[in-house]
Amino acid sequence: MDIFNCFGRQFCLHFEAFFLGTAPVYMTFLRFMGEESDAKRFSYNLEVGSFGRKLVWQGVPRSIRDSHRKxxxxxxxxxxxxxxxxxxxxxxxxxxxxxxTGRIWKV
Structure with a gap:
């Protein structure tokens, strides 16, 4: 877990391994250190890739009030x-x- 300061607020980047059914996967996502109503004021994207290929995720950070398991x-x-x-x-x-890599922006 890494913590980032952006727009005077803090965000946590999570990365973990788990099984999706029987397939091993990795997942990364961003959580906002605050209430859900404040988290909805931001959007983010994450990107991973190499060799001319990439995967991109874009979403709204979840509140830290939601567990990483949820x-x-x-x-x-x-x-x-x-x-x-x-x-x-x-x-x-x-x-x-x-x-x-990724970025965070206000909506």
């Missing part, structure tokens, strides 16, 4: 299948080295 269970973030994550990492399928 956000994960409703799949409200960028979901990266393990095989694609390894491909983006180096192409050899050996080590996970993802570069996730």
């Amino acid at each position: 956000v994960r269970d409703c799949q409200d973030g960028l979901i990266i299948p393990r095989s694609l994550a390894l491909y983006f990492s180096s192409g050899d399928g050996q080590e996970l080295k993802l570069r996730i």
Whole structure:
């Protein structure tokens, strides 16, 4: 988990591995440190890619009041299948080295 300051507010970037059914996946998403009503004043996007390909997620940050498990269970973030994550990492399928970029803006 990383914390970012933006527009005088704080946001938490989460990254975790879990199983979606029987498939291993990684998920990253943003949570706003505050109330849901304030979180809806912002939007964000996250991007991961390499070798001329990319995955992009755009959404509204969830409030920190929602647990990370709740956000994960409703799949409200960028979901990266393990095989694609390894491909983006180096192409050899050996080590996970993802570069996730994104931005936050006011709506």
